[in-house]
Amino acid sequence: MAKAARGPSIRDVARRAGVSPQTVSRVLNDFAGIRVATRERVLEAMAELNYRRNLTARTLVTGRSNTIGMIGPDIPAIGPLSSLHAVERAAREAGFHTLLTSTSPSPDDVAGALEFLLGRGIDALVLVAEHRSVQKAVDAAIGELPVVHLLTGGRPQRTSISIDQAGGVRAALEHLLALGHRCIQHISGPLDYSEAQLRRDAFRDMIFSAGLEEFPNIEGDWTTDSGYAAGQQLDPRATAVFSANDQMSFGLIHALADQGRSVPGDVSVVSFDDTPESRHSLPPLTTVHQDFEAVGKLAVKVLVARIAGEHAPPNDLIVPWLVERSSTAGPRASA
Amino acid sequence: MAKAARGPSIRDVARRAGVSPQTVSRVLNDFAGIRVATRERVLEAMAELNYRRNLTARTLVTGRSNTIGMIGPDIPAIGPLSSLHAVERAAREAGFHTLLTSTSPSPDDVAGALEFLLGRGIDALVLVAEHRSVQKAVDAAIGELPVVHLLTGGRPQRTSISIDQAGGVRAALEHLLALGHRCIQHISGPLDYSEAQLRRDAFRDMIFSAGLEEFPNIEGDWTTDSGYAAGQQLDPRATAVFSANDQMSFGLIHALADQGRSVPGDVSVVSFDDTPESRHSLPPLTTVHQDFEAVGKLAVKVLVARIAGEHAPPNDLIVPWLVERSSTAGPRASA
DNA sequence: CTCCTGAATGCTAACGTAAACATTCGTGCC
DNA sequence: GGCACGAATGTTTACGTTAGCATTCAGGAG
Numbered sequence: 001m002a003k004a005a006r007g008p009s010i011r012d013v014a015r016r017a018g019v020s021p022q023t024v025s026r027v028l029n030d031f032a033g034i035r036v037a038t039r040e041r042v043l044e045a046m047a048e049l050n051y052r053r054n055l056t057a058r059t060l061v062t063g064r065s066n067t068i069g070m071i072g073p074d075i076p077a078i079g080p081l082s083s084l085h086a087v088e089r090a091a092r093e094a095g096f097h098t099l100l101t102s103t104s105p106s107p108d109d110v111a112g113a114l115e116f117l118l119g120r121g122i123d124a125l126v127l128v129a130e131h132r133s134v135q136k137a138v139d140a141a142i143g144e145l146p147v148v149h150l151l152t153g154g155r156p157q158r159t160s161i162s163i164d165q166a167g168g169v170r171a172a173l174e175h176l177l178a179l180g181h182r183c184i185q186h187i188s189g190p191l192d193y194s195e196a197q198l199r200r201d202a203f204r205d206m207i208f209s210a211g212l213e214e215f216p217n218i219e220g221d222w223t224t225d226s227g228y229a230a231g232q233q234l235d236p237r238a239t240a241v242f243s244a245n246d247q248m249s250f251g252l253i254h255a256l257a258d259q260g261r262s263v264p265g266d267v268s269v270v271s272f273d274d275t276p277e278s279r280h281s282l283p284p285l286t287t288v289h290q291d292f293e294a295v296g297k298l299a300v301k302v303l304v305a306r307i308a309g310e311h312a313p314p315n316d317l318i319v320p321w322l323v324e325r326s327s328t329a330g331p332r333a334s335a
Numbered sequence: 336m337a338k339a340a341r342g343p344s345i346r347d348v349a350r351r352a353g354v355s356p357q358t359v360s361r362v363l364n365d366f367a368g369i370r371v372a373t374r375e376r377v378l379e380a381m382a383e384l385n386y387r388r389n390l391t392a393r394t395l396v397t398g399r400s401n402t403i404g405m406i407g408p409d410i411p412a413i414g415p416l417s418s419l420h421a422v423e424r425a426a427r428e429a430g431f432h433t434l435l436t437s438t439s440p441s442p443d444d445v446a447g448a449l450e451f452l453l454g455r456g457i458d459a460l461v462l463v464a465e466h467r468s469v470q471k472a473v474d475a476a477i478g479e480l481p482v483v484h485l486l487t488g489g490r491p492q493r494t495s496i497s498i499d500q501a502g503g504v505r506a507a508l509e510h511l512l513a514l515g516h517r518c519i520q521h522i523s524g525p526l527d528y529s530e531a532q533l534r535r536d537a538f539r540d541m542i543f544s545a546g547l548e549e550f551p552n553i554e555g556d557w558t559t560d561s562g563y564a565a566g567q568q569l570d571p572r573a574t575a576v577f578s579a580n581d582q583m584s585f586g587l588i589h590a591l592a593d594q595g596r597s598v599p600g601d602v603s604v605v606s607f608d609d610t611p612e613s614r615h616s617l618p619p620l621t622t623v624h625q626d627f628e629a630v631g632k633l634a635v636k637v638l639v640a641r642i643a644g645e646h647a648p649p650n651d652l653i654v655p656w657l658v659e660r661s662s663t664a665g666p667r668a669s670a
Numbered sequence: 671c672t673c674c675t676g677a678a679t680g681c682t683a684a685c686g687t688a689a690a691c692a693t694t695c696g697t698g699c700c
Numbered sequence: 701g702g703c704a705c706g707a708a709t710g711t712t713t714a715c716g717t718t719a720g721c722a723t724t725c726a727g728g729a730g
Contacts, residue, residue, distance in 0.1 A: 006398060009686055020710045025688055033707060055454040056395045057686035061715050063341060065391070074424070076611075076627075081416045088437055089409065097451050100435040102423055116432050119390040143342075224615040247611065254615040276411075276582065280559040280589035282617040292411075344716055355680045360718060368678060392716035396685050 008049040017045035028053055059121050066095065068303060069117035071110075071138075072102045072128045073193075077222050078275050079245060079290070083128045083150055086296025094304050096123075105131040105192070114141050124303040126150055132192050146306035148299045161299045161316050165195060168288040168320040169202035172242055172270040175286065175322055177210060179330045181240040181268060185215040187230045187252065189222050189244040199244050199272065220244070224251040231255025239331035240268040246278045249285055253327070264329035274323055283326035290320050343384040352380035363388055394456050402432050403638060404452035406473075407463045408528075409439045412557050413610050414580060414625070418463045418485055421631025429639050431458075440466035440527065449476050459638040461485055467527050481641035483634045496634045496651050500530060503623040503655040504537035507577055507605040510621065510657055512545060514665045516575040516603060520550040522565045522587065524557050524579040534579050534607065555579070559586040566590025574666035575603040581613045584620055588662070599664035609658050618661035625655050 010028075014021040019038060026034055027042045045051075059065040068091050072084045088098045099122060101113040110133055117125065124146040127134060138147065148161055176184055186203045189196030200217060207214050215235050220226035220243075227248030232255055234241065243249040249271040253263050263269050263283055271278065271287035278285035295318055302316065345363075349356040354373060361369055362377045380386075394400040403426050407419045423433045434455060436448040445468055452460065459481040462469060473482065483496055511519055521538045524531030535552060542549050550570050555561035555578075562583030567590055569576065578584040584606040588598050598604050598618060606613065606622035613620035630653055637651070 006685085010688095011686080021686090022688080022711080023709060026709085029688080033709090035708065038708080052450065053454050054395075054456070054686050055451070056391055056400070056456050057715090058688075059391045059715095060389075060395055060685090060717090061687050061689080063715080076413075076417045076420050078411075078413050078416070081413070081420065082411045085411050085416065085437065088435060092436070098435060100423060100433060101427070102420065115387065116390070119387050121389070121391050224611045228615055250612055251615045254617065254619070257617055276559045277585055277612050280563055280586045282589065282592055284589070341715085345718095346716080356716090357681075357718080358679060361679085364718085370678065373678080389716050392685090393718075394685095395687090395716080396718045398685080 007054075008051050009054070010051075012049055013042065013045045013051050016049060017041045063121070065121040065123055067097050067099050067120070067122050068124045068126060068300070069099045069120070069122035070101070070126045070128060071113055071117070071134060072100065073131060074102050074104045075222060077245070077247060078277075079222075079247075079273050079292070080128050082275075082292040083296060086292045087126050087128070087150070087299055088296075089293075090297040090300035094300050096300070096304070103134070105133045107133055107137060110134050110137040111141075114138065118145075123307050124148070126299055126303070132194065135194075146303050148303055150295060150299055161295055161302060161318065163290050163295065164317045164319050165198040166202040166205075167317075168272060168290070168322075169199050169242070170206060171320070171322040172272070172288050173203065173206040173210075175324065175328065176240045176242070176268060176270055179240075179268065179328060181331050182212055183215070183235075183238045183331075184212065184240045184242060185218065185235055185238040187218045187220050187227065187241060187243045187248055189220060189248075191219060196244055203242055220248045223247060224254075227251025228255045231259075234267075238267065240270070240328070243269060243271045246271050246273040246275045246285060246287055249287070249327070250277070250281060253281070253283075263327050266332065268328040268331070270322075270328055279325070286325045286328040287323055288320050289323050291318060294318055342389075343386050344389070345386075347384055348377065348380045348386050351384060352376045398456065400456040400458055401430065402434050402455070402457050403459045403461060403635070404434045404455070404457035405436070405461045405463060406445075406448055406452070406469060407435065407437045408466060409437050410557060412580070412582060413612075414557075414608050414627070415463050417610075417627040418631060421627045422461050422463070422485070422634055423631075424628075425632040425635035429635050431635070431639070438469070440468045442468055442472060445469050445472045446476075449473065453480075458642050459483070461634055461638070467529065470529075481638050483638055485630060485634055496630055496637060496653065498625050498630060499652045499654050500533040501537040501540075502652075503607060503625070503657075504534050504577070505541060506655070506657040507607070507621075507623050508538065508541040508545075510659065510663065511575045511577070511603060511605055514575075514603065514663060516666050517547055518550070518570075518573045518666075519547065519575045519577060520553065520570055520573040522553045522555050522562065522576060522578045522583055524555060524583075526554060531579055538577055555583045558582060559589075562586025563590045566594075569602075573602065575605070575663070578604060578606050581606050581608040581610045581620060581622055584622070584662070585612070585616060588616070588618075598662050601667065603663040603666070605657075605663055614660070621660045621663040622658055623655050624658050626653060629653055 010021045010024045014024045024042050027039050070084055073080050091098050103109045103113040126148050128150045150161055188200040191197050218230045220230050222245055224247045228251035231252040243252055249269050256263055256267055261267055271285045274287045274289035278287050345356045345359045349359045359377050362374050405419055408415050426433050438444045438448040449472055461483050463485045485496055523535040526532050553565045553568055555565050557580055559582045563586035566587040578587055584604050591598055591602055596602055606620045609622045609624035613622050
């Protein structure tokens with residue numbers, strides 16, 4: 001067994017400094033009304049003993065952990081990972097820390113992750129790119145805990161910080177329409193993810209209201225490989241593709257290149273995410289910018305307010321915008 | 336103030352089941368020697384009250400948290416993020432959970448992160464892609480805690496799971512040499528990261544022992560943008576580039592394309608990481624495969640063993656290999 | 671019937687901290 | 701000089717759990 005190796009406690013410090021444990025606690029928590037000499041004696045004792053405050057005990061007694069739990073998806077896609085990372089940074093700046101669990105969509109896994117976080121006394125919960133099974137489990141288990149759903153794009157019943165998925169899709173499609181495209185196919189993410197479904201639905205709405213022909217949806221799984229596969233089943237009449245994330249776009253463009261078709265010469269591609277890679281791919285992608293950083297910051301801001309007991313602000317919608325680069329152009333005359 | 340909203344405790348369950356708290360605890364921890372009827376009564380009571388075990392209290396009394404702390408870099412690069420993610424998954428499978436903190440290289444930040452993790456009673460620590468300032472802080476603060484340094488590629492003094500950076504570089508350069516390249520320039524990562532330095536050093540050794548001319552090192556910061564910038568300062572005589580990660584390679588290739596130079600026609604590019612994007616970029620990258628998943632798994636395995644008090648196995652070196660794709664070819668006759 | 675034994679369960683203390691209340695002490699005022 | 705008062709510090713208790721020891725109980729041996 002690993003030895004317990006407990007460090008010095010507040011009591012040891014108190015003894016060494018010749019004060020009561022409570023006084024040490026007060027110094028730790030920056031209470032007013034401690035004589036300067038006393039405080040210094042305590043600080044000195046802490047330094048000498050190499051004292052480290054025990055967050056576990058503190059959490060136990062206060063019921064507050066200053067920790068935000070995060071549940072993310074199991075997949076190593078840059079999008080969700082960026083969001084998680086952004087939350088982590090924003091939380092840190094706000095004086096909070098994060099407890100990260102990723103989980104496969106299996107209900108058992110989700111329940112386990114939730115169990116761990118809740119048992120750990122988190123003060124709030126952030127859900128990133130949730131699989132739908134996660135939503136259900138969370139709704140069942142959460143009591144008063146502040147929760148933010150990130151990026152889902154529209155869950156009116158609870159607080160959520162979302163990118164306005166429909167708005168982003170609209171910007172992307174308007175761009176393609178303005179270029180003159182009439183045959184546009186969609187490569188969606190896995191439809192059991194909220195984002196994927198929202199984007200697909202918004203796409204359909206746009207196609208419908210523009211009176212265009214609807215091509216069958218090709219469902220990918222967010223990965224570059226699935227984008228490549230999608231490129232192989234693309235309808236030959238399509239002059240433009242709206243792809244649900246950048247990674248799939250890369251795969252798609254690769255597949256087209258292998259078929260001897262160029263982007264945007266033969267096919268235009270509009271994408272979603274604006275990951276760092278999309279700025280420098282060949283061609284650089286025209287893509288909807290998702291400001292992960294802003295989302296993370298806003299999420300933490302909302303949560304901190306709710307933790308402090310302030311009334312939760314209404315759902316916040318971050319509006320993404322289209323970054324026009326070189327993967328789109330007008331359709332060929334021949335099309 | 337947020338209401339405490341404490342859930343039911345072991346005591347509430349005990350009262351309801353008509354047993355002592357200790358018996359409930361025994362049921363929770365799967366002790367032998369509980370009458371079946373009693374156990375069932377307890378389980379029933381837990382279900383009725385929707386009881387959730389408090390990990391905080393448990394940690395406080397046992398001194399073990401079943402949690403592995405992770406410190407990662409502040410940057411949202413896919414490489415380190417993948418590693419963190421892999422550790423998280425491996426830990427979960429081993430019954431552990433993870434506490435993630437990322438930190439800027441500033442000593443204060445690092446100290447704060449460490450403080451948080453240690454105060455939280457983590458059982459072990461994983462360092463991913465450490466900035467050198469992290470190493471120093473960790474060495475100072477860690478006592479008996481099992482630590483694994485991930486991906487640094489050679490820290491003999493402590494247990495570390497590393498990718499054999501030098502081996503990877505060797506594979507990459509041997510490939511270029513075999514193709515006939517003699518003018519090879521390096522784009523390194525920021526040299527205050529261990530990996531960046533190890534790769535740069537291995538590169539130099541290879542160049543030296545092959546008796547080739549040494550071009551000045553161009554130092555990037557792992558991002559695609561810095562790769563693009565590097566592409567603009569490339570020595571015109573270089574027929575091949577060894578770039579320290581995939582993201583910078585993408586930027587580099589973009590810059591070359593903007594100059595009207597093609598890859599691999601005019602310049603060959605060998606890279607490091609084998610991220611999912613590299614399979615489908617144009618051209619697909621020849622790159623050194625880093626098995627983040629394997630590294631994560633191995634790290635957790637080592638840590639679990641050390642937590643259990645077994646003697647730490649010696650440093651483990653994972654050997655990466657070169658994946659040959661289409662970004663390399665022989666030098667032009669004109670070169 | 672009593673005693674012993676082992677199985678099942680209960681009781682008490684402890685983990686390290688902070689909240690709430692209690693006490694001490696110095697100081698200024700009458 | 702005595703008193704009141706606020707500032708500084710101390711004492712007690714609780715948070716939810718588990719370790720360690722104590723107790724109860726049933727059943728078999730003598």
